[in-house]
Every structure is written in structure tokens, then in C-alpha cells.
Amino acid sequence: MAALLAYLGTAASMAAVAAGLVWLGRRVRRRGAGGEVMGPFEEIWHPAAHRARMKVEVQEECMVPLPSPGDPYRR
Template identity: 60%
Template sequence: MAELAAILLVVGALAVVLSLLSWLASRVRRRGVGGDVMGPLDEIWHPAAHRFRAEIEVHEERVLPLPAPGDRPHRP
């Protein structure tokens, strides 16, 4: 009986850890903070991904916001 309880405890703990990691991954994707966390690891283990992420950040800084539908055109 003690072996069964130990096995259930391990399986339950594993399920809790995996569900927490799944929740954390979805939260990181929604908020877009994964690059800050994974940046140093990507730079070491996958330099092409790090360079690609840096190019995306530069591009996002250059993009001008589109005017809202109700905005009037700017006239000099």
C-alpha cells in the first residue's frame, strides 16, 4: 500500500509541475516576455535565433503606428 501511495504522490507532483509550466508558457506567449528570458540562452546555443530576434526588435522599433479609423489626415 505504501508503494502505491508513493507512486501516486510522484505522479501527482509531476502533473502539478507540468500544469504550472503549461500555464507559465501560455502567460509568457500572451505577454511577449519570452525573448527577455530566453535571449542569453539563444545567444549561446542558437545564435541564428538570437540574431533573428534582434532583427525583429529593430523592425518593431521602426514601424510607424497606423492612424485610427476616425483620425483626420495630417495636412501641412
């Protein structure tokens, strides 16, 4: 009986960790906050993807928003 409880406890712990990782992955994708968390690991294990992500971030920072057509402060 003790062995069965130990097995069920281990299985429940592993299921809880897996569910937590799934939840965290969905949250990061929805909010787009994965770069800050996974950036160092991506740089170590997949440098090409890290360089591509850095190029995209630089391009996003360089973009200038266009003024609205009816904007009174339009130059």
C-alpha cells in the same frame, strides 16, 4: 501501501510541474514576454534564432507611427 503513496505523490508532482510549464508557455505567448525570459537560453543553444529575434526587435523600434487622417497636429 507506502510505495503506492510515494508513486502517486511523485506522479502528482510531475503532473503539477508539467501543468505549470504549459500555463507559463501560454501566458508568455499571449503577453509576448518570452524574449526577456528565454533570451539568454536561446542565445546559447540557438544563436541563429536569437540573431533573427534581435533584427525584428530593431525593426520594431525603428518604425514610426503614421498620424491619423483627421489629426489636427498632422504636419
